[in-house]
Amino acid sequence: MEKFEISVVRAEIGSILIFTRNDVCEQIQLTEDILPEYGNNIFTRQINEYLCGERKVLDFPVRYSTGPVFEKIWSYLKENVTYGKIITYGELAKICGTSARVVGYAMASNPLPLYIPCHRVVGKDSIGGFTARNGKSMIKWKEYLLKLEGSL
C-alpha cells in the first residue's frame, strides 16, 4: 500500500516542501511562498533543526534515480561538502572526472536540495546559479542558506 505525503517547513524567506512516499523522501522543493507548516515527522524536524543551526547533517531515508555520474557528484557532495564548506564547479568536476558543465547540470536536476547540498557549489568568481525544477530562480535561497552556514 502506497502512502504519499507532502510536508511543509516554513523558513524566513519561503517554505520547503517535502514529498515523501512510504516514509522515504523522494523530492524536496524550495518555494518563495509562505505556507503554513504541515506535518511533524523526521523530515520536518531535521530541516527545522538545520534551519536553526542546531543540526549540521541531514540524515533521513531518500530515494532518487539517476545516472552514474550524477550519483557520484551527489554522493561526494553529501559526504565531503558538509556544513559551512563550499566547493567550486571546477573542483567538483575534477574530482568526479567530468566537466564543470555537467556539475552545473547535475545541480540543476537535483531532486533533493538541502539533502544534497547543491547550494554549497559555487562558481569560481560568482555564486553561480540556483534554479528550482519549476524553472524559478532560487538565488535568494542559495544566499540565505550560505549565510545561515556562515559561508558568505
Add this chain to the structure above:
DNA sequence: TTTACTCTCTATA
C-alpha cells in the same frame, strides 16, 4: 568581452 570547449542527460524521430 567573446569564443570555443567539454560531456552528460533529455527529447525527438
Add this chain to the structure above:
DNA sequence: TATAGAGAGTAAA
C-alpha cells in the same frame, strides 16, 4: 537505436 540540442561553467584569446 540514433541524433541533435541544451545545460546553474571555465579557460583562453
